[in-house]
Amino acid sequence: MTDQKTPAIASDREPILLTKKDFVSDVDPRWCPGCGDYSILAQAQKAMPEFGYARENIVFISGIGCSGRFPYYMNTFGFHSIHGRAPTLATGLKASRPELMVWVITGDGDALSIGGNHILHSMRKNVDIKVVMFNNRIYGLTKGQVSPTSDYGQKTKTTPGGSINYPIHPLVVALAAEASFVARSVDTFPDHLQETITRAGKHKGSTFVEVLQNCNIFNDGAHREFTDRDVRDDRMIFLRHGEPMIFGKDRDRGIRLNGVRPEVVRLGNGITEEDLLVHDETSEDPTIHFMLARIYWPEFPVPVGVIRNVTRTTHDALLQGQVDDAIRREGRGDLRAALGGGETWTVER
Amino acid sequence: MSTTEPTTESTTEHEIAIQELDRVTVRFAGDSGDGMQVTGSQFSQSTAVFGNDISTLPDYPAEIRAPAGSLPGVSGFQISFSSSPIYTPGDAPDVLVAMNPAALKRNVGDLVPGGAIIVNSDAFTPNNLAKAGYASNPLEDGSLKEYNVHEIPVTTLNARALEGLDMTAKQVDLTKNFFALGVMFWLFERSMEPTLAWLEEKYAKRPIFIEANKRALMAGYAFGETTEIFHTHYRVAPAKLRPGTYRNITGNEATALGFLTASQLAERNLFYSSYPITPASEILQQLSLYKNFGVKTFQAEDEIAAIGAAIGASYGGGLGLTGTSGPGMALKTEMVGLAVITELPLVIVDVQRAGPSTGMPTKTEQGDLFQALYGRNSDAPVPVVAPASPAECFDYAVEAWRLAIRHMTPVIYLSDSFLATGSEPWRIPELDELPDLKVANRTDPQGFYPYMRDPETLARPWAVPGTPGLEHRIGGLEKLDVLGSVSYDPDNHHRMSMLRAEKVARIANDIPPLEVFGPPEGDLLILGWGSTYGAIRSAVERLQGRGTSIAHAHLRYLNPFPANTGDVVRAYRKVLVPEVNMGQLLFVIRGTYLVDAVGFNLVRGKPFQISEIQMKAEQLLGDL
Numbered sequence: 001m002t003d004q005k006t007p008a009i010a011s012d013r014e015p016i017l018l019t020k021k022d023f024v025s026d027v028d029p030r031w032c033p034g035c036g037d038y039s040i041l042a043q044a045q046k047a048m049p050e051f052g053y054a055r056e057n058i059v060f061i062s063g064i065g066c067s068g069r070f071p072y073y074m075n076t077f078g079f080h081s082i083h084g085r086a087p088t089l090a091t092g093l094k095a096s097r098p099e100l101m102v103w104v105i106t107g108d109g110d111a112l113s114i115g116g117n118h119i120l121h122s123m124r125k126n127v128d129i130k131v132v133m134f135n136n137r138i139y140g141l142t143k144g145q146v147s148p149t150s151d152y153g154q155k156t157k158t159t160p161g162g163s164i165n166y167p168i169h170p171l172v173v174a175l176a177a178e179a180s181f182v183a184r185s186v187d188t189f190p191d192h193l194q195e196t197i198t199r200a201g202k203h204k205g206s207t208f209v210e211v212l213q214n215c216n217i218f219n220d221g222a223h224r225e226f227t228d229r230d231v232r233d234d235r236m237i238f239l240r241h242g243e244p245m246i247f248g249k250d251r252d253r254g255i256r257l258n259g260v261r262p263e264v265v266r267l268g269n270g271i272t273e274e275d276l277l278v279h280d281e282t283s284e285d286p287t288i289h290f291m292l293a294r295i296y297w298p299e300f301p302v303p304v305g306v307i308r309n310v311t312r313t314t315h316d317a318l319l320q321g322q323v324d325d326a327i328r329r330e331g332r333g334d335l336r337a338a339l340g341g342g343e344t345w346t347v348e349r
Numbered sequence: 350m351s352t353t354e355p356t357t358e359s360t361t362e363h364e365i366a367i368q369e370l371d372r373v374t375v376r377f378a379g380d381s382g383d384g385m386q387v388t389g390s391q392f393s394q395s396t397a398v399f400g401n402d403i404s405t406l407p408d409y410p411a412e413i414r415a416p417a418g419s420l421p422g423v424s425g426f427q428i429s430f431s432s433s434p435i436y437t438p439g440d441a442p443d444v445l446v447a448m449n450p451a452a453l454k455r456n457v458g459d460l461v462p463g464g465a466i467i468v469n470s471d472a473f474t475p476n477n478l479a480k481a482g483y484a485s486n487p488l489e490d491g492s493l494k495e496y497n498v499h500e501i502p503v504t505t506l507n508a509r510a511l512e513g514l515d516m517t518a519k520q521v522d523l524t525k526n527f528f529a530l531g532v533m534f535w536l537f538e539r540s541m542e543p544t545l546a547w548l549e550e551k552y553a554k555r556p557i558f559i560e561a562n563k564r565a566l567m568a569g570y571a572f573g574e575t576t577e578i579f580h581t582h583y584r585v586a587p588a589k590l591r592p593g594t595y596r597n598i599t600g601n602e603a604t605a606l607g608f609l610t611a612s613q614l615a616e617r618n619l620f621y622s623s624y625p626i627t628p629a630s631e632i633l634q635q636l637s638l639y640k641n642f643g644v645k646t647f648q649a650e651d652e653i654a655a656i657g658a659a660i661g662a663s664y665g666g667g668l669g670l671t672g673t674s675g676p677g678m679a680l681k682t683e684m685v686g687l688a689v690i691t692e693l694p695l696v697i698v699d700v701q702r703a704g705p706s707t708g709m710p711t712k713t714e715q716g717d718l719f720q721a722l723y724g725r726n727s728d729a730p731v732p733v734v735a736p737a738s739p740a741e742c743f744d745y746a747v748e749a750w751r752l753a754i755r756h757m758t759p760v761i762y763l764s765d766s767f768l769a770t771g772s773e774p775w776r777i778p779e780l781d782e783l784p785d786l787k788v789a790n791r792t793d794p795q796g797f798y799p800y801m802r803d804p805e806t807l808a809r810p811w812a813v814p815g816t817p818g819l820e821h822r823i824g825g826l827e828k829l830d831v832l833g834s835v836s837y838d839p840d841n842h843h844r845m846s847m848l849r850a851e852k853v854a855r856i857a858n859d860i861p862p863l864e865v866f867g868p869p870e871g872d873l874l875i876l877g878w879g880s881t882y883g884a885i886r887s888a889v890e891r892l893q894g895r896g897t898s899i900a901h902a903h904l905r906y907l908n909p910f911p912a913n914t915g916d917v918v919r920a921y922r923k924v925l926v927p928e929v930n931m932g933q934l935l936f937v938i939r940g941t942y943l944v945d946a947v948g949f950n951l952v953r954g955k956p957f958q959i960s961e962i963q964m965k966a967e968q969l970l971g972d973l
């Protein structure tokens with residue numbers, strides 16, 4: 001019964017004109033003062049009116065961690081689930097209610113440690129959910145234990161002698177899992193963050209956004225070395241589709257390929273923009289996208305922006321397509337016929 | 350074979366005695382490549398269509414690719430059929446069809462004394478005998494003399510019947526099970542029609558296989574008719590079943606149909622999300638065929654994702670369903686708790702199998718009752734239902750959903766391997782006999798709070814995304830009563846714990862009382878649950894015929910128990926609780942009702958035999 005009684009969806013209603021404050025719920029955020037999560041919340045609330053969805057058709061689903069509280073503060077439908085499993089609920093919801101817009105809010109521990117399997121499979125199935133992962137490289141809610149993105153050698157409450165593990169690169173995982181949209185932004189870059197969230201929301205398919213987020217209590221300054229106002233232009237590269245990969249305060253440096261390796265070069269002395277890589281987020285071949293997901297400060301500037309953005313039919317559309325096809329082919333199911341299927345016989349009175 | 354009334358009839362060719370039997374149990378056994386499951390189910394189908402009451406039990410080898418001809422590679426299928434109602438696939442077979450020495454060796458010990466054995470004598474080669482561990486050929490060394498052995502060179506005769514067909518020797522050999530089936534059809538006067546129709550459908554695209562199997566089947570039938578190795582054939586008259594239209598059905602098929610039916614009755618889309626696991630996988634396979642009913646199936650990346658996606662679907666207003674076996678239940682535990690605290694409807698199917706950890710995946714057990722009742726952190730009450738026979742799986746699949754959506758709660762549905770793979774006739778219900786499962790979503794924002802409750806059931810409203818004005822947040826953190834915001838208030842947590850318990854307890858008002866078969870009070874009550882039904886009922890029927898004071902009650906609701914359960918168990922001098930586990934229901938009954946019930950527990954991966962329960966009951970009655 002695809003005609004299940006569900007309320008009107010956005011497209012059935014008058015164009016919806018909402019503003020940021022329509023998305024502010026009546027619950028006051030309870031993150032530590034100065035936490036990067038406040039900025040992410042504000043930018044998300046600002047981005048929401050862009051999508052044309054009524055509030056009731058937007059759902060935020062989270063796991064456990066400081067990021068997990070996010071849905072309480074959004075005046076939409078929300079589900080604060082259990083540790084690492086938000087993508088599973090989101091998948092079931094989206095698969096059965098394709099008309100809804102479904103977001104997953106998660107953190108580095110939630111997405112890449114306990115919930116790693118679900119990130120892999122929701123991304124590869126191209127489920128049309130938008131995953132926003134707050135990466136503060138620490139377990140904040142449980143007060144400061146090592147996370148899968150913590151640095152090698154990082155001292156935390158559970159690694160007093162320094163972490164002996166190498167950090168995972170979240171965007172490399174997302175690409176390996178075949179996410180159709182992969183991007184990175186930073187909590188302290190409001191415009192960039194809002195734009196990135198807006199583009200993520202408009203993408204149809206599995207979407208993975210890493211937001212570099214500061215936990216000022218347990219891992220203060222984790223990204224500061226390259227995100228601070230006075231160094232960011234020299235230590236980060238803002239990717240733009242179709243544009244050469246140039247960075248630097250004076251826009252005097254760029255990234256080119258030397259054989260199969262990326263290298264940073266200074267423009268001039270015979271090196272021109274022509275020699276640089278040109279960003280192509282829509283390339284089916286992910287080789288350069290992997291490279292961008294992997295390079296990092298201090299060897300390279302840290303790329304931010306949309307790394308990959310390819311079009312593929314979504315999981316929910318394919319699933320619904322099979323249902324519609326079956327109905328077209330066989331007609332709407334007849335319960336009496338299904339119950340009486342196979343060989344039958346009759347016992348008379 | 351019970352109750353013989355020999356008569357003699359003149360048939361066309363030569364004189365053959367016809368023996369009227371009340372009940373016969375046949376076991377087909379062969380190598381796992383010999384097609385014994387198909388043979389058994391075709392025989393069952395014809396027997397059911399003929400009008401006998403039947404009950405079947407397949408016995409799969411644990412290893413998919415055990416070496417051909419070896420003992421672990423033996424596959425079996427048992428069917429019991431009768432002219433009166435029966436409840437089990439029979440204790441000991443009367444007839445054994447053994448396609449090779451390994452099949453004979455594995456099964457002969459189970460046969461009734463004097464039972465009939467039909468063997469494919471071609472398979473008794475020195476090589477096969479050695480693989481089965483026979484030092485000498487049992488067909489020649491006299492070790493089978495207490496049985497009635499019929500040797501048929503099935504391979505040779507079958508190859509001859511298929512001569513001239515454009516098939517490889519190997520393909521020809523694969524049809525020999527149908528030769529054996531033909532012999533059995535003749536022996537028990539079954540019609541070949543259902544099987545012929547099935548062949549036409551199954552091999553519609555490969556006519557040569559229709560022809561080959563048809564020839565094999567008819568050659569076997571003709572062999573029975575024209576040779577003299579059988580001096581008798583057998584007649585089991587149709588049973589007097591309740592009037593109606595019937596089909597033969599396995600527990601897993603009935604389960605899947607029940608869920609499909611629930612979704613149609615509730616007018617909500619079914620979303621079945623599961624991870625492959627024996628013996629539950631067939632439910633996923635079958636439900637994936639109902640797409641034109643709007644059913645969506647999802648094979649998840651793991652057991653946790655499977656239940657998570659189902660919760661997501663229920664949150665969205667659909668019927669979120671997940672199915673697994675014991676090991677998968679263990680993984681789903683935390684998610685069941687989430688469904689408890691978010692008070693969302695959800696059905697979790699556990700088709701139980703034997704043993705802790707991986708255990709014995711293809712064998713049956715009732716070991717997950719504690720897990721279903723208590724296997725969660727903190728107090729997280731969940732209603733539990735359990736069908737008692739393959740056909741009943743349909744009713745309780747519908748019932749599980751009725752409870753889930755009416756009471757806004759996850760419900761655990763406990764089947765087991767014996768029910769899942771066993772079959773029996775099922776009277777197809779008329780649509781107007783089925784319950785109404787329609788409940789409305791909350792749509793009115795006026796006065797809406799996520800944890801407001803129905804005064805009768807204590808169910809909270811189903812407020813699904815997409816409903817204007819109902820935007821709200823739920824989740825795994827404790828909720829403030831009524832308002833549904835996050836709350837750490839100590840008294841509120843106590844109140845919410847009480848409410849969750851009371852909500853489930855009140856389901857006792859919404860389910861039928863526990864029925865008693867036999868005297869309402871007396872010496873002995875046998876109390877069972879799940880798939881032990883057939884063996885208990887048969888044993889009790891036998892003992893009641895002998896003037897004992899014995900009754901049977903069978904629980905289909907394990908949480909909450911029917912309201913009269915305490916009165917029932919206190920009305921007898923002794924209560925016996927047979928279970929295929931170490932005494933789980935026993936523990937709950939003793940703890941709940943303070944009665945000195947005793948257990949009878951055999952955990953062998955096999956269902957109880959009627960005689961075992963009968964002996965135990967006799968022993969208890971004797972001690973009185």
Ligand code: SF4
Pocket residue numbers: 030031032034035036037066136140141214215216217218
């Ligand atoms: S612990 Fe860190 S991440 Fe969590 S709220 Fe506080 S500052 Fe933010």
